[in-house]
Amino acid sequence: MSPACDCCGEQVNKLNQQVSVMRKEIKNLRQMLDSAVRAHRKHMISIQSAVSKVALCEPAREQTPSPSPPSSQAALEKGNIQTVPIGYISSCFSVKNGTPRQPTICGPSRAELRIQQSVFNNPEHALVGLEHYSHVWIVFLFHKNGHLSYKAKVKPPRLNGQRVGVYSTRSPHRPNALGLTLAKLDKISDRPRFKFLRSPEEAAAAIRGVLSADPRSVYRRTRCRDRLFFFTLDTADITCWFGRGFAEVLQVRCYWIGK
Structure with a gap:
């Protein structure tokens, strides 16, 4: 083999190593960005909670020394309870008219509880072990009473x-619009749902179709050195790498459809 070929081979190996390092760095940066977004979201929730508490407190008419803030135990004894919804339930009944008063009246009906990502960084971790039970108790809030x-x-x-x-009935219009139900556990799924695509296989076929058409602009194809390309398909964010005559999918990140 000639010295020129050896030199080209070394250059190719160096470039491959640099590409591998770049991909790892990009992955680390994205993980750091995701952690920062989750921390910011939690911080905003705590700020909103503090602002709502301040808005409910009336300003004192006289200048008196402010008492020390009550502890959580004292707040519970006074009935001041602050809750955070862990998710939202949707069922095949979209309005109250026609909804059965008892669950046994319409056995084939189904409902879905979607855990919010704002409560846990990894909502699926909170459900580990729940699949061993046949029924679950759900405490819910009638947040759409009208x-x-x-x-x-x-x-x-x-x-x-x-x-x-009112306490001898099932009326949702009560001082605390809370409800309790015993639900049969059908299945637990930690996969995000697509809004338009019907299955992961259909999503994979759609991604292949988009990449085969090379959705990049003329400038990115001919003059831009950055080979990374990002696009959104339904509820998925796709990161890919375009080489000479091929395209490689680096990451597919789906987000949950929440209310």
Whole structure:
């Protein structure tokens, strides 16, 4: 082999090593960015909670020394409870009209609980071991009541106009619009859902179709040295690397569809 070929081979090896190092650095930077975004999200939630507490407090009319903040135990004894929703439930019943009053009336109906990523960095970790149980208790909040007014006595539909106490009924209009239900656990899925694509196989075929058409602009194809390319498909962010005559998918990151 001639010295020129040896020199070219060494250059190719060096370039491959540099590309490998660049990919690792890009991966580390993205992990750091994701951690920073999660920390910022938690910080914003704590700030919003603090601002809401300040807004609820009326300013004192007289200049008096402020008492020390009550402890969490004292707040619980006074009934001041602050909750954070861990997720939202959606079912095949979109409105209250026609929704069965008892779950056994319509057995084939299904509902889905989506855990929010704002509560846990890895929501799937909080569900480890839950698949060993057949049923789960769910404490929920009627956040779409339509109005917040409530009465001590209500008229249930099947009592022919008779008034009874609100606590002896299933009325969602009550001082604390909380509910408790026993749900049968069908399955646990930690995969994000697509909004338009119907399966991961269909998503893979769509990615191959996009890359085969080379979606880069003329400038990026001919004059830009950066071979990385990013694009979004449905609920997935795709990172790919374009070489000479080929395209390599480096990362596919899907995000959850939340409310």
